[in-house]
Amino acid sequence: MERKLPSCHVMRHSLRVAMILLGLQLGACIDIPEVHWVEGTPREEVPDAGVPVVESRLHLSRSVTNGSVDIRVELSGAVPERVELLVDGRVMEMLLPPYTLSLDTQALEEGDHELFVRTALGDQQFLSERRELKVDRTRPVLVSRHPAPGDRWVPVRQVTRLEFSEAIDPATIQEGAARLEVESKVIAGVVEVSVDGKSLTIQPTNPLPKNVSIQVVVDSSLADLAGNSIQTEGGEWSWVVPDFLPLGSSFPTESPQDATPKAIELLVPVSGFPIMAWANPGTGAVFVRQWSGDVWEPLGAPTPITRGASFFDARLDRDGHPVVAWVGETLREVRVWRWTGEEWAPMGGVIEGLPSDLITLSLRTNGKGEWFLCSSTRQEFFVWKWHEARWVQLGLFQATANWSVVAVHMELDDAGNPLVLMEERESFGAPRHHHKWWRTDRWTSISSSLDYLGGWSWGVSIPGRSLVVSHGGVDVIVFKWFAGGWGQLGSVFPERFPGGSLAKAHRFAEDPSGMLVVLLGESEAAGQPDTVHFRKLVNEDWEPLESVLRPSPGVISSASLRFGITPAGRFLVGQVESLEATPTQSSIQVYISND
Structure with a gap:
């Protein structure tokens, strides 16, 4: 019997069904692992448009103005539907592309204002950062x-x-x-x-x-x-x-104890910080102050005397410390004190037992440790030398019979020997001058060649140079002591201000180069107070210097002027002054050259 095979179509259909069944069976048996992202591995993001944003930046051409200011708005992000300029929270202007504006501020009050840009997109609004604008129409004063x-x-x-x-x-x-x-x-x-x-x-x-x-x-x-x-x-x-400036304030003014200076001295140590010393007869005290660079500071306490300080003198020792001498205690004694660097100490004992009514005092040193004192009454002269820590008297001499002593000054010659200059006057007669010169161990009397000169200044010298100045006429002549007599020093020079008072020499000083400078005073017109001026000895010629110190309005200056030169070459002038409104209240003022 013949057997028939299935057709190809049927076979193909059967195979497809079988494979599907097999796949289902296998899927039920295989374990498929989960998928994990490894850190650092980029993911592919899906863009999200989100909510639209408008960013704005406001620019001002200036932050302070008295008129208009240029406005510029910079936008980024979404395109806004509206752009507004806000001033102090109120809409000032609507801005259109390119979003610039020249803002006139005349409608704004003077003062500070806050500016913003506000943008709008749909229902959303955005503000820029704040900008400050100051409106100022007031001119600077x-x-x-x-x-x-x-x-x-x-x-x-x-x-x-x-x-x-x-x-x-x-x-x-x-x-x-x-x-x-x-x-x-x-x-x-x-x-x-x-x-x-x-x-x-x-x-x-x-x-x-x-x-x-x-x-x-x-x-x-x-x-x-x-x-x-x-x-x-x-x-x-x-x-x-x-030409000159006050060196600090005038002094003293703070207490009655030192409010009436009588005699003053200006000393200039190598430090360049000057020292002023003076006596006060009313309170019987001696005061010393030194310039600190800012103020005049007391140099120790006032010297301890009880009353009667009148005639006074001061000099510097070899160490640059001040030594002061004065006549005190009812005008019958002389005291000398020195500054040790820390305190005041007596320089020898009190010179006592003197006749009453001493009228003058001179203290001199040769700068080598030798010191001399000179004082006098109307009839007698006294000179002492510092020797072996005490004051030893160098003889005694008297005035000419029937003559009265008017003035006495002591200087030292080039060798350091004392030279006493005296002015005597007979009743209703003209004054005359003569000298006593210490030579080795005795006093030598020398007739003066200065009598014919008329008015003259003495007590104006510097150590090692005995100098006097004649000012009896329109010309001024300087004389120097040359071992036994007076000789002219330098040229004769005229007064600086013809028509005013006669020129008078007050003090000499040496500049840093050793050249001699003289301080003179004379009024620029009749009846006016004196103006201070200077001359320097250059090649035997007294050349005028440009600097002058004129009197201050409303101020009365005394005739006693003191002069010094700092190591830097700056001139110092010290004087007693009082105000015209209070002429009995005196003070001391020091001036320094305006260099």
């Missing part, structure tokens, strides 16, 4: 000027300072905007502005010229940060630089 207009005591290297009510825009401080002028000529200087912008300084390149009017000129081109030009009204701003 010069609130302080130093030196002040008309200031009398301006240092030669003075820095001029201008202070304004608000900061000045540095961009407006051009060359010459603030300057110093003399007779419309600019004085070279450097202008600097302070950190806060409120102050300007003008530093002169060279020392300022003296005795001429110096004017400060400020141009209206200077403006504040808002562009407001400065107010230049306020009067002329000028001053004159003098």
Whole structure:
């Protein structure tokens, strides 16, 4: 019997079904592991559009203004439907592309304002960062000027300072905007502005010229940060630089104990810090002060005397310490004290047992440790030498019979020997002068060649140079002691101010080079107080120096002037002064050359 095979179509259908069944069976038996992401393996993110955002940045052309300010808005992100400028929370302007604006601030009050940009997109609003704008229409005012207009005591290297009510825009401080002028000529200087912008300084390149009017000129081109030009009204701003400046305040003024100086001395040690010493007859005290660089400080306590200090003198010892001498205790004794560097101590015992009514005192040293004292009554003269820690009298001599002593001064010659200069007067007669010169062990009387000269100044010398000055006429003559007689020193010179009072020499001093300088006083016109001026001996010629010290208005100066020169070459002048309103209340003022 013949067997029939299935057709191909049927076979193919059966095979497909079988494979599906086999796959189902296998799937039920195989374990498929889970899929894990390895850290650091980037995932493929699907972009998410999210909520649209508008970012804005507000730019101002300036933060301070007196007019308009340029506005610029920078946008990023989505395109906004609306852009607004807010000022202090209120909409000021609607901005359109390219989102720029020249904002006129005239409608705004002066002061600080807050600016924002607000953008809108649909229901959402976005704010920029805050910007501050100051509206300032007030012109800057010069609130302080130093030196002040008309200031009398301006240092030669003075820095001029201008202070304004608000900061000045540095961009407006051009060359010459603030300057110093003399007779419309600019004085070279450097202008600097302070950190806060409120102050300007003008530093002169060279020392300022003296005795001429110096004017400060400020141009209206200077403006504040808002562009407001400065107010230049306020009067002329000028001053004159003098030849001398006060060295500290006048003294003493703080207590009645030292309020009436009688005799003063000015001493200049090698330190350059001057010393002033004086006696007060009213309180019977001797006072010494030294310049510290800032103030006049007492040098120890007042010397311990009880009453009666009148005639007084002071000098420096070899160590630069002051030694003071005075007549005290009812005018019958002489005391000498020295500064040890720490305290005051007596220099020998009190010289007692003297006749009453001593009228003068001179203290001198040769700078080598030898000291001499001289005093007198109307009839007798006394000289002592410091020897073996005590004062030893060098003889005694008397005035000419029937003559009365008017004045006595002692100087030392080139060898350090004392030379006593005396002025005597007979009743209703003319004065005459003669000298006593110590030579080895005795006094030698010498007739003076100065009698014919008329008025003259003595007691004005420096150690090692015995000097006197004749000023009896319109010419002034300086004489020096030359081992036994007086000889002319340098040329004859005329008065500086013809028509005023006669010139009078007050003191000599040596400058750092050893050249001799004389201080003179004379009035510039009849009836006026004296003006101080100077001459220097150069090649046997007394050359005038430019510097002068004129009297201060309302101040009365005494005739006693003291003179010294610092190691740096600066001149010092000390004098007793009083105010015209209170002429009985005196004080001491020291002046220093304006170098």
